[in-house]
Amino acid sequence: MGLHYQEYGDKNASLMVFLHGGGVSSWMWDKQIQYFSHYHCITIDLPEQGESNYTENFSIQLSAEKVNKLIEKIANGKKVIVIGFSLGAQVTIQMLSINPNLITYAFINSALVRPNSFVRKMIRPSIKLTFPLVKNKSFSKLQAKTLYVYEEYFETYYKESSQMKSDTLIRILEENMSFEISKDFNKAKGKILVTVGEKEKAVMKKSAIDIVSNNSNCIGIVIPNVGHGISLVNPNFFNHMIEKWIQEGALPQDAITIK
Secondary structure, three states: OOOOEEEEEOOOOOEEEEEOOOOOOHHHHHHHHHHOOOOEEEEEOOOOOHHHOOOOOOOHHHHHHHHHHHHHHHHOOOOEEEEEEOHHHHHHHHHHHHOOOOOOEEEEEOOOOOOOHHHHHHHHHHHHHHHHHHHOHHHHHHHHHHOOOOHHHHHHHHHHHHHOOHHHHHHHHHHHHHOOOOOOHHHOOOEEEEEEEOOOOHHHHHHHHHHHHOOOOEEEEEEOOOOOOHHHHOHHHHHHHHHHHHHHOOOOOOOEEOO
16 A cells, blocks of 8 residues: 555645654644645655554655655656654655655754664563553653644544554654664755754754765754754744745744754
């Protein structure tokens, strides 16, 4: 089966593709879909997640290949804008590495690119131990809070997380903790904006620096007073930032440039 995706907006406009983070799916982009109605928007559920839960086993490489093929089929020569968050941002990096000419604008928000073999080894035993808690609503609400999933989306989040198999979650987390920048990333031709929250972990900030230093088309910024999940915490800020950057090359005045 192919990836589940939904189309919105003006099909004659530039193509804007949204790739979700781990633990959520396309619904995380609802506020962006509403705002960017003047673009041809596509939200995609990555393998084994959301409505794509019966596809092949998740991997970042497989996801990148499948999304690239979908874009090639739909774009038909139009400008392509890809917006990826966290796991989706890792997929975006891999997409750029596989096909350096496909994407006109790439927005890489909070991508981890520094593998941690110790943490990776701990994922399987930890998930096997804690996985029964996923179906506990109180625990799920605590998890949702850390992901900035608010009340209007909680039931969707809870339903999807309850249906996810433990092996799927392990695969996603292992892929996330193993990902590193491909040697071909420096060939990507499009404009790339790399962002990270000021309150994110040090490894995330170092990852943003690594991404910027691996492609001369990258601009990187640290967004003040926010952690992991700016598109959910402050969608208005996020939407305006994307639009200003695409249309004018402008960046938020209070953002700190990554050197």
